Amino acid sequence: MGKASRDSSKAIARLRGVGLRPTRQRVELASLLFKGPDRHVTAENLHEEVAGLGLKISLATVYNTLHQFTHAGLLRQVIVDAARGYFDTNTGDHQHFFLEAEGTLIDIPGEDIRVAGVPAPPAGMTVDRVDVVVRVKRA
Amino acid sequence: MGKASRDSSKAIARLRGVGLRPTRQRVELASLLFKGPDRHVTAENLHEEVAGLGLKISLATVYNTLHQFTHAGLLRQVIVDAARGYFDTNTGDHQHFFLEAEGTLIDIPGEDIRVAGVPAPPAGMTVDRVDVVVRVKRA
DNA sequence: ATTCTTCTTTAGAATTATTCTAATCTGTTG
DNA sequence: CAACAGATTAGAATAATTCTAAAGAAGAAT
Structure with a gap:
């Protein structure tokens, strides 16, 4: 049993465990994300990584999948920059x-x-x- | 001396204090922002408020001014939503x-x-x- | 005051990350 | 293996923000 197939059986099990259909795209992304140490990714950079490996997953699917994984508790979103700028007149501590x-x-x-x-x-x-x-x- | 003019002299003084030219737009925005209790605003909602008062300040100027005020230390930006989604494989505490x-x-x-x-x-x-x-x- | 120079403002175009749409495809179930 | 629900996709659409380049005001110098 090769490394890739071991990765994908683990990924498939993990996806089934949270009630997500193990499609090719989800399995490939889950394998990438969870095979090594913890990591931080954006949709864009994960999509580039995937493309670099010769895998074909659309950017829209990467976005969808990251959100599905997040809802399923497999990922967590970290908020560090502002989509909407809130400005506060209170500049104190x-x-x-x-x-x-x-x-x-x-x-x-x-x-x-x-x-x-x-x-x-x-x-x-x-x-x-x-x-x-x-x-x-x-x- | 009316209330509005008192507000604007204070606003002018405050702008001069941080090295910003007291233009009409900056004075009007500073008066609005700092005359009452502390508040949280977005560019969009401040622009609407300004328009509702019959003042004419472009949205681009509201954006510029909020950033200038922030750099000058008059405002602080609060970051609560994600412009770029960072996803973390570590879902623990x-x-x-x-x-x-x-x-x-x-x-x-x-x-x-x-x-x-x-x-x-x-x-x-x-x-x-x-x-x-x-x-x-x-x- | 008038002119000069520099800083500001502005409308509208451009940008960026993301989401939506509607057509096509694929897993799963019976 | 047929059928259906769910998933994927390319490309259009959206939303907040920034950029551009032209026209307008502030302050300084004359």
């Missing part, structure tokens, strides 16, 4: 609640919230700022 | 360093980092998740 449903922000005073245990940043880097977003939803 | 210059993510283990003092969410809401992004830049 504080953080935010974000009500996803309404797109509303509520301030959390800086005296209330504390972040501890931030490791040293990579060599040659300094901390610019620490952003905390507490995402809340209807109970 | 952890947070991230974000190297803005390169657009790179580095995991911070969940055992390392701790967030304390999060107030109770608004009534009827529950915390979905708490995201911490430690933004780092070249020292």
Whole structure:
């Protein structure tokens, strides 16, 4: 049994486990994503990687699949840049609640919230700022 | 001396203080943003508000001005939604360093980092998740 | 005040990441 | 293996934002 087929049986099992049909595209993407150590990908760079390997998966499918995997709990989305710019007149030390449903922000005073245990940043880097977003939803 | 003119002298002083020419558009936006309690705005909704008051400021200028105010330290940008989707194969409890210059993510283990003092969410809401992004830049 | 120079504003085009659409194809089930 | 629900795809559409290049205002110098 070759490495690729071992990868794909694991991927197929994982997909079945979360109720997703193991199509060629999903199996190939899952194999790539989960065969090695943890990684961070964007749709664009995963699509390029796939193309580089000679696999044929459309960009739309890469987007669909990343979202399906995320809903299924296989991936998690990390939010670091702004699709919609929210600007705050309060420039002091504080953080935010974000009500996803309404797109509303509520301030959390800086005296209330504390972040501890931030490791040293990579060599040659300094901390610019620490952003905390507490995402809340209807109970 | 009327309220509007008091607002605009304050706005003019504030703009001069950060080295921005007090043009009509900047004065009007600063007056609106800083006259009352702290607020959160998007370019789009501020532009609508301005239009509703009968003031004429183009959307491009609202964008420019919000960024200038932000660079000048008068505003702060809050990042809550994703312009570029980063997906992480690590779905466990952890947070991230974000190297803005390169657009790179580095995991911070969940055992390392701790967030304390999060107030109770608004009534009827529950915390979905708490995201911490430690933004780092070249020292 | 008038002119000069530089900074600003603006409308509209361009860009970027993403989602939608509608046609085609593929897994799974009976 | 036929049929159907679900998946994939190319390309169009969308949304927020930025860019462009031309016209307009601020402040300085005369």
